[in-house]
Amino acid sequence: MSKQMVCSCEDVTVDDIRHAVAKGFRDVESVKRFTGFGTGVCQGKSCLSAVAALLAKDKAQKPEGLLPFTPRPPLYPTELSVLASLPVDETQAPVGGMFEEMSVFPPVLRPEAPVPKKAKVVIIGGGILGLALAYNLSLRGEKDVVVLERGYLCAGASGRNGGGVRMQWGTSANIELAKRSIELMGRFARDMGINVWLRQGGYLFMAKTKAVAQRLERNAALHNKHGVPTRLLTLDEARDIVPGLTLKDAQAATYNPQDGVIFPWPFLWGYANACRKAGIAVETFTTVTGFEQSDGLVRKVKTDRGDIACDTVVVASGAWSPEVAKLAGVKLPNEPHRHEILSTEPLKPFLGPLVSVLDSGLYFSQSMRGEIVGGMGDALEPAGLNMGSTLRFVSRFARALTEQLPNLGHVKVLRQWAGCYDVTPDNSPVLGRTPGLENMLQLSGFVGHGFMMAPAVSERMAAWMTSGASDELFTRFSLRRFQEGKLEREDMIIG
């Protein structure tokens, strides 16, 4: 069948690019994500200029607005075994990171029209939490809402995570939220008309030390109490689930078949589309510059496209939340921490669950596209909004991964990138009212798992905001707990 290929790695045609533009995706990063061009083996070498030329020819974007998507390392596909050969000094903190794209988005991408002059609710952050909240507000009849996003949709952590969704948590609150979220994810395509490719292949956790093994066992019992069918596995049972897994040094393993992975990007588009259909303004490439306050209330949100008078403002800015709150004189205890991640060449399906070593935070799964996607936290990572990529990460990850699945040694890494976790002192979120600034609401601090909690949290927050009925979630996780010393410790953080 006759087709005009632009990206032949991913079979993306000229028509596909035009379809994306017709759907409103006009900047190169967004067109890349919507069509998948440039995400294949060549990473855009043969297609990026051709796509830009097409966008220029069709006047989909101003010439100055045509910017290449970030060239992710490695420049050529590189075997995990080679990357694993680099020694890493684990006693030293990671330093630096490759130049990261668009930490400030170029003004040329900013829409020319002014933002709405007023709105009942202004949500700062067009990530999954902000969009999901706006959508849920619209379901409850509140459509006078504006969502402000500093970049394109998916520019922040919502577009940079591994797509893991799990019910295996260490606190009742998180278990219940995750259960509800996964239920909503299963209906997302029906509700929103866009596929998110939820695949419930389970999460297989393993522990390398006694203490962590005990934590797994204790949490499995808690899961069962909440109706989550987590079970302790013998190592042989674990190997039946993942053939070839060495389970090196494993002391214990747990498995919940209902956990899984989803494809993050369409989630944001689905919520954003539904918001726009309901009349909610989702303003991308728009930066909040300050607040106008009086009498303990936020009166206006100031942006680089004009001011918006509002009744309520919601800070849902992920790792940027402390910066945003600071503009209103509010100090959040959250700290951004870089977490790196990579994706390999696509392979035919062989790996069912997401596998994680709870001790090191190593995790890896196989995406619906066949890539191995995974990451591993670095205990020494300093706080800061750093999204640069390091060779140190790929090396540590490659070693930890091939230790568990040695046949992946020849598998090649196609790209690595980073995002920021929004870390709180007790690894639990910051929700609800702000002491001293009553109409500023907090929706942040999800420590790398906001993506999977968003559907359920936003549903409850919209109900709480519109009904006035109390909900313990917004007192239990309020900012006050840090002053009152009522911390809610979560001990199943990975990545």
Place this chain on the structure above:
Amino acid sequence: MRRLPDAAARGKSITLELEGESVPAREGEPVACSLVAAGESVLARSIKYHRARGPYCFSGACSHCLMRVDGVPNVYTCRVPARAGMKLERQNAYPSAKVDVFEAIDWFFPKGLDHHEMFAGMPVAEQVMAKVARQLAGLGLLPDAPAPARMPARIVRVRVAVVGGGAAGLAAAHTLAARGVSFLLFERDAQPGGRHLTGALEPDAPALPDTSALPPDSVRTRATAIGLFDDAEGRFLAVVVESPEGLQLLRVYAERFLLAPGGHPPMLPFENNDLPGVYSGHAASLLARRHGVAPAVAALVGSGEGLYALARLMEAQGTKLAAVVDLKGPVPASAPAGSVRGGAPKAHGLGSVSALSYESESGRRVKVACDAVLVAVGPSPSFELPRQGGAKVEFDEAREVFAVVADADGRTAAADVWVAGDVTGGGSTAQAAAAGQRAAEALSRELAGGAS
């Protein structure tokens, strides 16, 4: 594709094993070259529509030639040298790459397949689709065995790290050597030379610089730069070096990085531009000049001086030119006879190219029979490394490519990152060599403390 009469002189005759069948090859030539010379035009099936694919770019910059080689999936057969007894398998095809039942997907979705909205929310269809999509996803199968132990990674320190041993990089290397500045040059290919050895001939091209005149061990071949990183010790280039002992990772710390990686052969969007038998101009000149393999009858499409240089090269190799279609024009007086201005090219053929059609200036559709379509357009600058180093990259509307922004001496927005050659947009071999020399001179002055 056929072997030119001097093929025997180009290396030892060996055989490769393609899915149980023997295929003749010359030792050391790219596997994909052996296969197309042996008439095996379909090397793979594409990831989504299962379209037949044969090698296109011969540069490791597309995915058309990926095969399973000796149990390792997704190997660039355009880069890997042929060795006797190598086992090759086509990927993503059932029951075979020549007759693949999943090609039906291509026919079912003539307008394309919107995987975001297809069957979204339709209870049974959605679940069936998810299962089918999962099984159809991916390219190769998991490797057969673990990788061998790799050599320990090494740290290398040098004043200037040069990336790319083409016209610009080699000129820069000679200039640095003449000024007594220590440098290391990393070339991805098995031998330096770039266009000097593999490009279409340009009348004013300078002679290939003599690399034996450079300091010993200053040129590392089969050395692929994979990223420009930084850490506590400063900026470093990560390089993977392939040697008979295996693969080794280097971290190369330098005071200056002179990046001359050239460009990638781009995909030119036109109907069936991915049909086996459609080759980049780079592939055509490389196969003809270095490996003695050329089409019998070729149709050329493209623009600029490169189109005509390629036409002359192919004619000199005995290839019959079915058409030379200049997509931008006007056709210069010096063009080979029969060159025309045209548009809307389309490749035709079942499984591989049998013809090219295009729209002539009078609006008539002209169709010519050929066994290869050669796409001669300017390279897409390989801006990745300079961009990773902080250089600015802009879209060049006239050339329709992204290119690194630099001053005449190759300075970029990042003080230690310099560029030369096609990475700034593309030009002739002579221009690239001159840019390499200028950058090396300016950079040497700066290192000597005499910065202007």
